[in-house]
Amino acid sequence: MPSYSNYVFKRFQVLLGLAALAVAMQRPAKAEPKNDGDAELQKESMRLMRRSYGDKLPDIPVVDQHGNHIRLFSDLIKDKAVILSFFYTDCKDACPLTNSKLTQMRKELKNSFGRSIQILSISVDADSDTPEKVARYARMQAIESSDPDMPEWKFLTGNAAEILKVRETIGLVSNDVTRSTDIKPSTHGNVLVVGNQATGRWTLLSAIGPMEQNMERIKRIAGWTQEVRYEDHRKSVMDARVASSGAATLQAPASVVAPSLKSEIPVLGKISGDLQGSERLGRGVLLSEVKSKVTVLSHLYTVCPHGSKAVIEAMRSLNDEFGTHPDFHQVSMSASTERDTPEYFRTYAEVIGVGAKAPWWFMTVERAKLNVFTTQQLGLKPSLLIPEEERLNVFDLYENDLRLVLLDRQGQVRGRYQVFHPDSEVGASAAEALRRDVRQLLKESEVATQNTLKTASIRP
Amino acid sequence: MNSSPNEVSRRSFIKTASTIAGASVFNIGSSSQANVPLPIPGSNFKGAIENTAVPRWQDELPSYNHITPLSTGSEPAQYGGVGVGKVFHGVAPEYFDHPAAWDRMPTQFFHMRATAAYSEMLPKSMGLKTPVWAYEGVNAAGAGIRAPQFRFRIGQPALVRFENTLPEELSVHMHGGHWPSHSDGHASFLTLPGEKRDYYYPNVLPLIPGTNEPDISEAPSTLWFHDHAADMTAIHVNRGLASNAKCFDDLELNLIREGILPGIRGVSDTGPAYENPYEMYLVIGDRVFTKEGAIWYDSNNHDGYIGNVEMVNGKAYPRLKVEARKYRFRLLGGSSARHRRYRLSNNASFLRIGNDSVMFPQPQRTQAVLMSPGKRADIIIDFSKYRPGTKIYLENILEQKGGRGPEGKLEDSDGTTVSGTPAFIHQLLMFEVVAANPANPDASITDTTALRPHRKILESEVSARRSFRFERKNGHWAINGGFYEKTLANACPTLGSTEEWTLTNGSGGWWHPIHIHLENHQTVRNLRTGKTPLYHNSFNQDTQMLGPNDSVVIRMRFRTFKGPFVFHCHTNEHEDLEMMFQFDPRAVGSLTPQPVQQFFP
């Protein structure tokens, strides 16, 4: 036996320990085509990959739960990310289960897709499922949402023969030996067809499969950008590294996002109005004073028992990393109350170590104005008065949308980050995504940003 | 595979294609026997190139090229260290306790990438070039080698740095070998776009149970590799992400050195290249082409992809000059769904010396070979009895109209004889006999030559039994009613134990070739027919053909590496649409599904 064991094993351990450092030093791998010919070739390959459902999907007329007459392909699938589900209103087992899973998925999809993905539930028993019946069924699912980021969910019916044709085209009804089984309405089971007609990536999955895996697959298959497609996978890579080589490599989050992949940060909206309030010591400020900076805004309720702690920690870590950058600014917004006053914030800021000159405002604003600004301009949910019996303490009056909002130099909303999440790992990865996006926005020069913004990277 | 550097404009593409479609060239070069053209499968491919528009026997058969190691023994400078960068896991810890002398030869270090390229899949005269996704070996100068073929040596570890330059996630599965979980090409262990991953192939043999002796009865010989990324395997492989590898051990090298197997003494038995002009892969795959020459894939079709143009080594209907002597061919079913039964056009018999990765104890004389997707057949054809100028064709005599499977039943066409004229004949490759080179003596293999010893798994060794039922469920492909779950180990054998599995095809007429990673398995009997397997199916295999309603009992051991590994239907569309389960050998097994014990995403 050669005496390799000790030497190699030690070397192996050292190498694993060094992995994090080495990642940072490694020259980024080139994913871009090597020359023009290759770009052409990549495009041709992608064009071929796009030969998918939509090209042959019959563009049949359908009716949604609101009675709108629309075309299945050209209005609902073309150039969109979708989850197709099949149902019939009398279904007692598979459909209720699928719908409850879809409800859960939809909430989670909101963070990665917003309204750039939609759920289409199509009746497989259209002869019996009249538009009225489907409308009633949809109402029972309680799918209406005032959240502007909540993915749309449509229940559709139409001509039974035409819908069968759709199921055939999608491959759920085979023309081969099992056709007589496949064709029954009850056979649709819990199958979801997931894909993105713009990128041409499609798959099938079982709605009752593990939620975490389904979410990973939906993002990977239907995601608009590589960032979204691989965010869950990258997270599992990081977890596995930590698990296999100890906490030492935990500082390798940079490796989780490939340096070579230039992220496309979506544009979610644009600020049109201003916000007026008082900074610490009562100095009057206007948000427009910092409009040419990359700005992160968040709610702040110093006594909030729900998640303000996570929010303030995320804000502090941003201040640690970017506080000296001349183009970076932070705003903690608070509706003025008896306790959260400008004077109080002065002390509060001192306690958490934020100096008076730090590029971080603690801004108190009139409640009504703040509500209008955060909902209409930033796209956050309105603050809700918490019913008395559910309050956790006497200060626990309002339930706030605790997401951090990122504005670029043009005053465009580039992201809303759920840094507070019941699952702290999810929160941590949102905070990491925010830091990454801030880093990138600060790097982009103003001119370049205007020229290359891809507002279509996430489509409404 | 050998793409020419000349670009052809889109306009002349179309012009050429329509000219060819206009004239019937089907009979040119064809033998006088019936040769049934393949129809365009399904209405979704309206306007595809007709089978009869593809001229026969014009271009030479492309060959696979040895991918040379960047270095041997020490890491190449190009790597910048093992275990760094995007490389997820360098070397598996389990090697350090492996009692076999697995590193008696210095490690070879390779570099391979996946890239977009053009390939001349259709005959040159059609003037069409096909955009493909291809594996490329990278040599020390950074140049790419197309159609890369690894030549592994038992006892010599190989480390392959794989680089993904394509815009989609990939996973490289080395099919037919005994690899650690993290380097096996698991469906959920991915290399993301722009990233790299190291695959570590220790090239060790499993040990004979209860000993520290490597089990040479399981030395693999005929391997291939292809993409295995979850949800995306079928389209990626269809685009071209597949190639192959040979693996040599002392026993096989001796057979070459002694002139028993075809080869050139002193060359074919000598690494690292093991060059052998008398031994080659024949990878058969089918595609549909658009008029522009692009591969046409139908994502709607979950039955399984069927093409109307047959390719050998990525070239439609090629020709191959063979000397009047013995050749060794490794037939590989490279299709997604098409099963074939191969024979020679003159119905001459030949020797089959292996099934999947492993050679038989002794050759089997046969007139035909039936293979599902993913399977391999190692065969010896003797051309010495033919005069120079003789033309013989490799034919497929099994008709298949859709992804469901071929017409008929498994045992209808599984025998070794072909009598009468088959109702269906489709010629794939033309052999053209030329005079033998007297400098290279012919191989001496006969019907009774001893090849690789076999070690049968006995019933007394079996410590657990499991059954898996493969069926269509809700327009979706299921195993035991369930689907692939990446965190669930559906079977948890005890490491080092032996189990008996019953694989049942319950899906009313569909065929499912079931591929089990990590280990070879041995077929015991088919419960539907009550029969024990024929000679060629009674040794080690890694892909089990299941015809309609077949229920096949197999035995396998679980050695060396902890899981998870996958097993799945090798009709790639079925696999992607979740006809895939995991098994996870571990220190203490379980009869019930458990969470996977480790994960190398």
Ligand SMILES: [Cu+2]
């Ligand atoms: Cu199958």
